[in-house]
Amino acid sequence: MSAAKIEIDPVQLTADLIRCPSVTPAEGGALHLLDKLLSAHGFETHRVDRGGVSNLFARWGAKGANRSFGFNGHTDVVPVGDAAAWTHDPFGGAIEDGVLWGRGATDMKSGVAAFAAAAVDFVTQTPPDGAVILAITGDEEGVAKDGTVALLDWMAAEGERMTACLVGEPTCTNEMGEMMKIGRRGSMTAHFTAKGVQGHSAYPHRAKNPVTALVRLMDRLASHELDAGTDHFDASTLAITTIDTGNPATNVIPAECRGTVNIRFNDAHSGASLSDWLRAEAAKVEAETGVQITVGIHISGESFLTPPGELSRLVAGSVQAETGRNPVMSTSGGTSDARFVKDHCPVVEFGLVGKTMHQVDERVPVEQIRQLKAIYSRILKDYFA
DSSP states (O other): OOGGGOOOOHHHHHHHHHTSOOBTTOOTTHHHHHHHHHHHTTOEEEEOOBTTBOEEEEEESOTTOSOEEEEEEEOOBOOOSOGGGOSSOTTTOOEETTEEESTTTTTTHHHHHHHHHHHHHHHHHSOOSSEEEEEEESOSSSOOSSSHHHHHHHHHHHTOOOSEEEEOOOOBSSSTTSEEESEEOEEEEEEEEEEOBOEETTOGGGSBOHHHHHHHHHHHHHHSOOOSOOSSSOOOEEEEEEEEOOOOOSSEEOSEEEEEEEEEEOTTOOHHHHHHHHHHHHHHHHHHHOOEEEEEEEEEEOOEEOOSSHHHHHHHHHHHHHHSOOOEEEOOSSOOTHHHHTTTSOEEEOOOBOTTTTSTTOEEEHHHHHHHHHHHHHHHHHHOO
């Protein structure tokens, strides 16, 4: 068969990837499989492993090309949970009645398979004037410090660059083609520790109750309206996720209490500005109660937006051509590795319907995988036209 007739089956490739047990941070053979496929079809590949995490960089075309379209995704998956609760082997890659079953079927081995298949077909059938880059990590579901970040660090050191990038995460809620992501909210978690003075509950004046102080603080934080939303984002949210004392006694005021909040914030804020606010509120309650409150903050990512323009129109046009739907340009949902890519080049996200991701019996209709490959193929064709 001539190179021009090569067509990679994204459904079979997804099934093969599912059979690789790549639960974070295990590589499980998934990146090895992709490395072999891509290098066999003219891609220059590099393993960019760091901190016990496996990553793969692949480029077809000249290094430093004026135009280089990139895809980003991950092959690591979350644990299966109770394997006995699955109706199909979570690492079996079974196809039954037009549905592919297994961990990663939706999030996001199907997305990786679709863009890898589209990229191979495109460069072998209609070699572009430019480069096609695939940056694939094994650490998106984990702490994400040595995954896409490591790939981008390596690319900067090696002079590799994408001029535009698409992240293949699931983006659709119910129907294929209904939504794409042009940005994401920021995410941060704050841990509070209130330290008072232990005492008998019958003599509260002899104690300093850290629970009272922390509950006061939590109420103020949760009752505060951060904003009413911005042009492209819904209102920011703050959720109390836990308040703990570890106190089994009903007649003892504990010496310590801990609480945690998670904030998903829009572009009206930064992680730094919200950190300042959280610490200021904690200081007010500390002054009012005499209970010491310490604050620990972890910022997972800042909010970002790729303003509607050439890249979003390219993706939306391809989606509409293949599905008949004009995707909503959304910034909803959680975080993704696009929060790292946005510092490198313009980035948007488009992928499958995400209904079953992270669930028992994760699955995807095979037709959606084929549609996704067709969309990615059209994006490449139109980008380099």
